[in-house]
Amino acid sequence: MSPNAPADDHHDDIMYPSALPFLLVHISCIAAIWTGITWQAVAICLSLYVVRMFAIGAGYHRYFSHRAFATGRVFQFILACLAQSSAQKSVLWWAAKHRHHHLHSDTEIDVHSPRHRGFLYSHVGWIFHRQHDATDLVKVGDLARYPELMWLHRLELLPAAALGALCFVVAGWSGLVVGFLWSTVLLYHATFCINSLAHVHGRKRYVTGDDSRNNWLLALFTLGEGWHNNHHAYQSSVRQGFRWWEIDVTYYVLKALSWTGVVWNMKIPPEQVLRNEQPLASRVINRAARELAGRFDAQMLADAISSARRRADLAQLQWPTLQEILNRAHEGVDALTHLHLPTIPTREEFLAEAKAMFARTRSLNEIVDHAYEHFLTSVRTRLATAI
Template sequence: MAELTYDKKFTPSSVGAMLGFFGVHIAALGAFFTGVSTADIVVCVTLYWVRIFAIGAGYHRYFSHRSFKTGRVFQFILGFLAQSTAQSGLIWWASKHRDHHRYSDTPKDMHSPRQYGFWFSHMGWIWNNEAQEANYDNVQDLTRYPELVWLDNNRFLPAIILGIAVFVLFGWSGLWFGFFFSTVLVYHSTFTINSLSHVWGKQRYLTGDDSRNNPVLAVLTMGEGWHNNHHYFMSSTRQGFRWYEWDPTYYILKMLSWVGVVWDLKEPPRHVLAGERKLSSELKDRVAAQLAATFCADTLTDSVRARLTRSGVAVDEFKRNLAARIDRGRDAIQHFELPELPELPSVDEVRARAHKMFARSPSMDDIVLRARLMLSEAVSTRLATPA
């Protein structure tokens, strides 16, 4: 197993992040002492939906994926509204999200329930020192705008301004319930895409990770819950690929395009919608490794070694011949065969398991062959170790 990138130990330097995060939750409880008016409920609901839109359209679809275009004024407005959620700076957010896609569900993905468990992927990363470090080299398209850099450097200022405005207009109850409670709701609705969307739902497309489509989360996040669609074709403005997949963030952006506020909205092409997009070699290797890991290489090796012993074949000589075949197999994987390894699962057996594990893909045959090659490499490596 690869070494994990993030430890989950509490450190004193993370106290500030922890106090800030839980402080927002505690502040929301102030509504029990002031009561909640109809106006407070309207403020809470309004701020929730406006800021959920800003997260999805701004932080995610625009700043992270550049899935549409707009002018500098509206991009600043999107950034300001998104940062009013107190979810750090827009450039930091985009950098971390691009890393999430690059390393999805690997040890370098701080949002992976597979690697770090549900609670760390949902919110534990907030007070993890390593997880807070961002690589700004992958967001140079954003750092060239001084106004966006200023926003990122003053990441909590928009939230403070909004909180003060709500207090002035609606008093303490408006602040506790309208601002703080809606902020808590936005927090956890957003975080479910990191956590629940990699655990709960269905996979339509093979993406090499655990991303899933979830209609419930799509409703809560204005369309962000179509997470498997998004991981399959991340540059699309539209994330609900089917007509029945609720994606109001896209609908609003589409209407804004009619009046020229945004433009060049990217749509998934037909071959993507049909699931006919071929995977990169790197991604095929990742999926093949997952498939190969479901077979016990130690058991296969023991069986091979036992057969060689019975037949009087030298293990070292066999291993050299096998290694030579593996080298040739890497160069022409579609022609790779191992007639001297009857213990290895057949192509049909590996393919049957792949169909149970993964969504369909035109790259599946290649993945199956790569998985068998990985299994043979694992056996070859283990043969060098005395029984």
Template sequence: MNQLLFLALHATPLALFYIEINLLDWALCAGLYGLRMFGVTAGYHRYFSHRAFRTGRFFQFCLAVLAQSAAQKGVLWWAANHRRHHAASDTIHDVHSPVQRGFWYAHLGWWFGNDHNKTDLSLVKDFSAYPELRWLDRYHVLPFLGLALITFWIGGWSGLVVGFLLSTLLLFHATLAINSIGHMWGGRRFSTRDASRNNPVLALLTLGEGWHNNHHYFPSAARQGFHPLEIDVTYVVLRFLALTGLVYDLKPLPDRIMRDMRAPHSGNPAAL
């Protein structure tokens, strides 16, 4: 997302006062938010960044296309920067640490800086081996534009503004809130080397990504809500897709995680 698109998205709420809005527009907004959030959480994050499950080449491409329709840059760029984040979480080498650079840098500043514009293919050699993913990463705006046209065809101008642009804006900030809020406010079930937090509000907004302290304790798990009461919609959908055969080998939590959850630990005990 470049600066021009960023400004255009944030002007979207002003347009709501000048157009007639109907139920279809709000249905498109909710549907596209949830669908693309799944693309980001299951695709960009759990699959391309952490390989928390396996899938075939075709569905792998579909996940990348869906995620890129969220206007959060290319699949290889996203995964490379996220892997860099985990390698140096909340240190001076972290891509977006609020501990090191403050809330606004972690939320937005790093996104528009020049330090992280290019895709470091050396960090994603496993996926950069696929030419279709390299092509998609290079032309990352195409899925976004394609979905915009489809939404306009379905809902007209009001569908485009409310259904597509508003949902993109909400999706953008909810995702980046994991980098900022997810390392500042919430409970800490596990003692990790960073400041990651479990935040139930973020978990609801991001289909399960808000259980961020859990995730940093065991990043490769397909699930991030470790406790039965920790809602993780992304994992529920992945379990359903596993029944269809589209995805498989979902990485489980090892038994030691359950023991660690029951054992006393340092840090602030999570009440989540």
């Protein structure tokens, strides 16, 4: 368990029975020792990995979660079946959880944040947590109105079971184990790496208020999903590789399908986003500001002031005077210097820290202003409770 995990995160919150099928799929891969590994089965494994990874990226993610393009009900149903054949629950469950993730990315109520729950929990543990088992149909009301998708939601494992049976018919036990199970396990962890690894390792081109990163290696394995910081900067884009050299195979396939009329209304990021000149949303500014403010120790300053007030040389120093002193910090005046207390960080120090922390953004000054006010308010609050 992560040291940052909430104190109420007990073992009985994990639905161990629900984890057993997941573990059995992994363990069953060892059966290849007895079934053998045929070239036919390997070809099935690679083919199913690529086709289903496309369905996960284009279906689960870009279409059902973000509606980054439009299509007809026939191809919508095909995408849903292919995506669910990966045994990653229904498209309604997947989309609902992913939309929740974007609303609260890397906050304490994110469903899978490495920052708050640890890497292992964000990678796979969250799936078996009791609170994440249900599907919030309100978040996916646009999808729940289709009876065929609700049918798939109720029979979420049917596409995977049917595909497994087909692999057995075509290539025997090796087809089932190597072709189906191996590719399914590979899909699990390639997909899960976007939730975990893509929030830990990589580069940040955009300020997004979370830990999302671009990772070229993950992008190769996931057919473009690894350009995760790009995606968080403009979530509704059908293209996640914003630069010409950022390989995004899923987008290339969707682009080809658009030429045949299978998909249309493909959303792309505006030039302002591509040039990284877009103003940030207030939610992103506030999240970034809180992260910046957290780099400075408000508690230490408040404790030092409280301690000093109890000393003889500050016996006559009243609270309104302290409030005024903190207010004057906006002017870059540290009125506590003569009291031999820790200096109040200046706005310039906040700005320097922000430039080191964040990617280039036109909203940097807004982030700094919000962070500075957040820090001073935090000091005031701590002082008020110490009186």
